[in-house]
Amino acid sequence: MHPGHRRPRIPGDDGSHAVSRRIGREREMLMRRLTRLLLALGAGLTLLVVGATAVAADARSGPTSAVAILKPFEGQTALGFATLKDAGSGKTTVSLTMYGLNPKATHVNHIHKGSCANQGGVEFTLTELKADSRGMATAVTTVDKSVADLVNGDFYIQPHAINFPSPGITCGDILQHSSAVARLTAFENQTATGYAWLEDAGGGQTTVTLSLSGLDANGTHVNHIHKGSCASQGGVEFTLTELKADADGKATATTTVSKTVDELVNGDFYIQPHAVNFPAPGITCGDIVSHTSALATLKPFAGQTALGVAALEDAGLGKTKVTLTMQSLTPNGKHVTHIHTGSYAEQGGVKFWLTEREGAEATSRGQLKVTTTVDMSVDDLVAGDFYVQTHGVNFPAPGITCGDIVAGADGRIAVLRSVGDSGITASATATRMADGKSQIWLQASGLKAGVTYHSRLYDARASKDCRGGFVAPVSGTFTADSPTISYISDTDINGIYNLSVREGAPPAPGTVRACGEFEAPKEMAASVKPQGDSGISATAVAKHGPDGKTWITIWAQGLQSGKTYHSRLYSPRSVNCRGGLIRPVSGTFTSDMPMVTYVSDADVGSLFSISVREGVPPAPGTVRACGEFGPAVDTNALSFMELLDRDRDFNRQLKNRMEAFLRASVAGGRDGDGGPSANSQKPLARFRGMVWNSGLAHSS
Structure with a gap:
């Protein structure tokens, strides 16, 4: 030194x-013990699944997860990512998330032998991608080959155009720590x-x-x-x-x-x-680390009500910032919270204090939010088997709620308040699972003896006070004797706005007795459609940044040479990207440099739509493309937003019209110098959002 x-x-x-x-990473390469709740983001961020039986680590070696970043061929718009997770017995679960597909279209996709640069035959047929009205789709498939074999054997993933057999439209090599x-x-x-x-x-x-x-x-x-x-x-x-x-x-x-x-x-x-x-x-x-974020979803022990989320973010210099958000604690009570060694199922000693030794005081409503920095990296906390536990008042007191720390996970909580004079309240968590679905857990209080209840979810666009905007399915029933329920929705957690406790047994709608909103989503995406005959479209992602602000990256297509464009954000008051402006506007971009990233003080959840406008700000210009935000899915280690913020050479390479894949972000890629041999397409530039005008890429 x-x-x-x-x-x-x-x-x-x-x-x-x-x-x-x-040592921690060697342990991570073995099959980790499954504990109470294993959850994972649809694009591969592992969370916890309640009630899973502990499985002893076996002697397998090699990777248990992998990724593939899918980059569009020349003249195509489809891009996305796949995460591959060990499914046991030599099988792998492949979760594929795509953007920029043909709206409402069905796309066949496969795992092929070879690479995007040196293509081969079909090895596995994956579940078809069925795009929504925004051209976004997810698909999950389990294949009869281990992650290690897929990583080490040279394979790639390729969705095809509609009306199969048809050429591939996007491609990504399967890689491990890429x-x-x-x-x-x-x-x-x-x-x-x-x-x-x-x-x-x-x-x-x-x-x-x-x-x-x-x-x-x-x-x-x-x-x-x-x-x-x-x-x-x-x-x-x-x-x-x-x-x-x-x-x-x-x-x-x-x-x-x-x-x-x-x-x-x-x-x-x-x-x-x-x-x-x-x-x-x-x-x-x-x-140098592979994980920059992690999460612990805290679930109450039997007879307890407290629950919460601990979000872990890389703080640099081998440290981690832990933000703990809790609900249903003892009102005005002081609660101690620690990071412990071990897991929910096999608990160990205290590793770090997340509160002062006398505890942190909850509000009169039993809510608590504290932030602490600990002297261990996110990588080590993920690899080393640790959990977060909050204790009852008057420490040393038993733990009342607990959750394992897992990589890159996403989850949020909701507090349900009484409707009318029902006297019923509840707390709930929503966490993303491996297949992109949402695991909902709810615990209610104040239920009447002899009465049956159920829970429902609602969409942010339509629901008001838990009426309208219903998101299927409804939960099972619960009662005063058994006031806890867990159920699964096909909707990503970013698409869920609030939830209710309803008196009555489904399918009858029953009566709303309690209602509450989930915390705002941390990431949203938009498929931006042409206005009129402009021929301009775009893909945009908005993400909650480490500075507490919202980072927006937009990538446009069909821009006219010699013209200048910018982007604007809008609130729900907007109609077709007119009215309801949320400041600031973006910097400018052009056909040679069709991407821009900018920052807004507005919360991610408050964004409704985004536009591409022809003209130089502050002049409003003319709307050439408009699209509404909806759920976005994160990727392993780095979120999809961060996939957009990579290569400083993009503009130079775009101007040179490179006919090879750019080096992949996050999943990287063994991209060759030529295009795919199977269909003679020549890949151009992959989707890399650049912070050209805002200077964001240079900030910490």
Whole structure:
């Protein structure tokens, strides 16, 4: 370590941190014990499933999950991602999510032998994709081959145009750890922050794209990949391309290194840029990890009512920010919450305190929200078997609610209040499962003896006070003697607005006795349709960002050469993207540079629609395309929004009309120099949202 370097100190660090990371990841490669609730995002973010029987880890080796990013062929619009999860007995569950399909059309899709660059025959026929009115579709299939065989045997996924047999319209190679990320956090008295994205480059190599802000204006900064971690630093492994800052202190740099993403993730490495005039101390640092977020959904123990969600986000320098949101606690009571070693099913000792030792005080309504930073990375918390547990008042008191920490999961909670003088209240959670469906769990109080109740879900667009906008199915029945119910909806959690407790047995609608809204979704997507004969369409994604604001990325097609466009957001007051403007408007984009990302203070859940307008802001211009937001699905480790924010070379490559796939984001890709041989199509540019005009890519 350079003598002038400010090494971040972690209390209790005895040098075993790197060892624990390796051990944790080795354990992750075995089949982890299934505990009370295994949930997973439809695009592959593993959550927990209630009541699953614990299964001892077997001796299998090799990956238990993989991904494929599907990129459109030239002249096509379809793009998406597939996640592959171990299904046991040598089988794999393939979950496919697609955008930009023909609305209401059915698309055949397969797993093929070979790669997108060197195509082969059909290996498995997957469940057909049935697009909705926005051209979005999901499909889940279980195939008779293990994840390890699919990763190691060279396979790819390809949906076809309608009226099969027809050419493929989009394609993605199946890969394991094809991406990683490092969040670079400034050392004390420094200002430089940013991200590094690591993508599979084929041939045992990795492309590292680094984006930083807060550098010395117009300065040149040497940066490296080092062995070790930000907390336990080691020597230089690779010298990366120098960062040459502009007048605003922003810089990007791309380098290809001779080590795979898997090796960089599993071998303990970190990225560190240095001050100007090298040799100079490091000014910012980030560990290379595969997971940047995780979740624990806390369910009450028998006889208890408290429930909640703990959201875990990478905080840089091997740390994790944990945001705990709780409901139905003892009003005004002080509750202690910890991260423990072990799991819901096999509990262990305290690892971290998430509240002060005397506890955090709930509101008069029994609600609580606290944020804590712990000295362990998200990767280690996911790989090492940990759970979150809240205790009763007057600690040491028994735990009252608990949830395992799992990778990249998404879930939210709702509090149901009495309707009229019913006196009935409830708390509920919604979590996304592996097949993209939603697991609903509800516990009610104040139910009348001898009366039967059920629960219903509602869509955000139509429901008011849990009337209208019904989302199937209804739950089973519950009573005062058994006031808890769990049921599953085909609707993604982002498409669920509120839920009710209704008196009566279904299918009769019964009477609403309690109603409550879920927390706002964190990610939405829109398929933007042409207005009139403009011929312009687009795909947009809006995501809740780490700064609490909403990040919007839009990718347009059919733009006319020589014209300038921008994008605008709208509230539910808008009709066809007119009226109800939500500021700000985007920067400009063109046919040569058809993507833009911008930031809004509005919550994701408040966005109703988005437009492509011809003209330069602040002039309103003319609406050329318009579309409504709806549910979006996240991907493993990085959300779909983050798939859009990648390659700084996109514009240059687009102008050159490259006829090969761009290196894949997140799933990467062993993309060759030529187009698919099977149908002679030549892939052009894949879907990569660029933060060209907002400068967002350079912010931490």
